[in-house]
Amino acid sequence: MVITRRWALFLIAVGVWTWVIWPRFGVAIYQDDRSFADGSPTSFLVVHAVLIAASLAVGSTVGVLGVLAWRRRPAEKSAAEAAVGPKD
Template identity: 35%
Template sequence: MKLNRSASWFLLAFGVWSWVIWATFVKNLIKDGSGLAFDDAGDPTAYFWVHLLLAVTSFLLGTAVGVIGFRSVRALRREKA
């Protein structure tokens, strides 16, 4: 299957965007002072674990989508040359 240039760049950009957004989210989750992510004793709550799992899943999916986009962009450049 071949992707066109704009679809390839979109997938690559989405992969990068996913990493930027979710890395920021995890950083903010770890520094949470509202009491949602950590209880009074400083232990992680269910909220923390669920959102960490969401972030890890998004990292994996963002990586997969970004790799597909990167490979497609690279293949299109090889075709052009």
């Protein structure tokens, strides 16, 4: 499968977006009154922590794949270069 640079950039952006959004959401969940009962974590906190961890793992994987695709794929040729064909 060939991934264009445009798609690679999109995957990188998704990975970055994941790391911008989810940690802040984690802080908000941790500070929520429903996260602890008598000093112990509640199922509310545990479920959200699992969701955040899974999202960060998926986002990291997508971002890494984007970086690998970006590094592997050469820049696309312009329309003029493609029309001329290969040089001998």
